[in-house]
Amino acid sequence: MKLISISFCNFRSFYGRTPEMFLAVDEVKNTTVIHGNNGVGKTSILNGFTWVLYEKFSAAFASAEQLVNKRAVAEASPGQAVECYVEVTWEHDGKRYRAKRQSRVYRTESDVEAGKTDMFMLVTAGDGRWFVPDQHPDDIINQILPCSLHQYFFFDGERIEKIVRNDKKAEIAEATKMLLGVEVINRSIRHLAEAKRSLEAELRTIGDLEIKKLLKQHNNIESQVEAISKRSFEIQQEIEYQNIFKQEVAGRLRELGAVKELQERRQHLESQKSLLQKQLAKSKDNLQRFISNQGYSVLLSEKNIQFRNIIEKLKDAGGLKSGISREFVINLLNGSKCICGSYLHEHSQARKHVEQWLEKAGSSTVEETAIRMTAQVDEIDKQAVSFWQAVDTEQVRINETRQTLGQIETELQEIKEKLRKNPSEEIRDIEQRVEDIEVKISELIFEQGRNQQQTDTLNIELDDLNKQIAKQKLNEERQLLAQRRITATTDAIDRLSEVKTRQENHFRYSLEKRVQEIFSAISPAPYIPKISDKYELTLMENTLGVEMPVAASTGENQILSLSFISSIIDKVREWSGKKKMLMLPESSTFPIVMDSPFGSLDEISRRHIAKIVPEMANQLVVLVTKTQWRGELEEEIANRVGKEYILIYHSSKPDCEQDYIELRGVRYPLIRQSPNEFEYTEIVEVNRDVE
């Protein structure tokens, strides 16, 4: 943040609009000196900066609520608004920002009523076009230089030692952590860990994936089905083979004269049996087909009766009139012409005649539908009759076939018995073998049936598994995504923790080293500033090899504070200058605006600090009294001053003592007699071209 200018309007002692005070921005001549006596507005200028940027006032800023210039209030008529504002311009990262904070008060008969405070901001990227930023002005300023750090850059030099007081240790530690980016890293780690927990909870809601288990089951069932199918093929072949074998074995009976006829009869009966079995199967199929195609017709007889009743009622009520249709009449009326050629104009007698037909005519659409449905219902009734006939016929056929089959079975059994009991051992043997083959075939057929049943069950299971697998695959994608997010978050946390460790090792020690260097250059005391692992700044002394905290004086604490601020500015600038460090505040250049600098310090320390601070800070604004400026401060800073202003106090006191300051050989008034009854402060720039 590089401060460019500040201006006031009715702010505290500044009456009306002041000229814009441009600040020194040169790299070497980076210091702006503002001269003024006590109580004329130096602290108001310091607070002007903090009010615009952070809506904050310094501790010493008496009656912060009395922001508006008294003369401006006095001159306003009752009820009239008096505006007071401060406008600050600064540059950051190639952009110029112009912020204005304004407050309004309303004068009442006896008092002043405070209005609200508003903040306005405009930004330009250097092309001269100003625009209102998207973000809130406070957010923009906080990104550049966080509010909690402002007291280290805008401060009262007489009270600067307070930042290192014991009760402020935690505050300065927080500020240091913020400036070094530690706080950003800590919070990132903490909040990423919270986000990770949420992601893990999301993962749990997806549930344990059973996809592998399901796929294994799927594969198992598939191999079972395959094995059954293979076995089924084998069985089929085996049955065919056994049948041929049976025919061959049984065929041998035909070669034996004694049972030739018996065997031939048996073969005939068996072929008949096979034929009848096929016929029986066909009849059963027919029966099934009848029931599924026409079976419903026998259940509709009651509904058909209801339908006919409805139609009858419609007819009785005149709803289904035959003859001329309502639609036909409507067409004639719409066309405004009758079939006889007469025109059916509105309100004509002819039209009224035709319209009367609307009352008499029925709807052809309803009538057509009724006719069509009646035909369908009649058809259903006929179907019911033919269904029963067909079923009866088929039942008779089935019964007959079963009867014939029964007779054939009995005769075959008789033949078998005869052959079994045949006196010839050879015949008995052959018959036994035929029976064995039949048993074998029967077993194979049974196995085949069992396998078919098993295959059906397995196929149902497979369908079910496929559905489950598809669902799980969808979950698997969600799970993988959640896992990838958790992995990335864990990695981010690990890396941030590592950066934190490294940063502590590098930045903290590096900062400590710099504070020590600066402190030792300024202070004559042999004390050593230390930054603890909690980022607490303490002044230590080394007594007989043992480090002990020092009970530091105000002066020593002021030196420590200024050393710390200078070191921070120096190190953050150095780190940011090397590479864009996202965790650090965006500002790599810091201004120091210091009221009453180096208050309680002795001459040597003042001289050292006066030399170091303008070197460390990118920009310095000092607000000084004549006595604060004269001597070592003037000597050390003189060659760094780029801008200089005088605050001229116009006193309303009738016999006020005039005061002057001499700069570059020119005498400037510090106190003047006010031309009216009000006191106010005027800002005058020192002409630095005069030698």
Next chain:
Amino acid sequence: MKKQSKVSSDLENTENNFDDIEDVQAPISTAPEDVRKIIEMVWQLEKNRLDRKSFGHISDDILTIIKGVVQ
């Protein structure tokens, strides 16, 4: 993080090199693209909220960042 051990040993080597910014930033600059993006976006978010007292919904915003980056 698999790199942890390497990272730690690197650290030991450079412990005395206090100002080695590259080394401090190395865990980020060597991170996979999505991890680097998450860190940078989270940093920006945290930085914007440094001075806010309430952290309400920041975890939700971070979740949104992670879900936006890793898709």
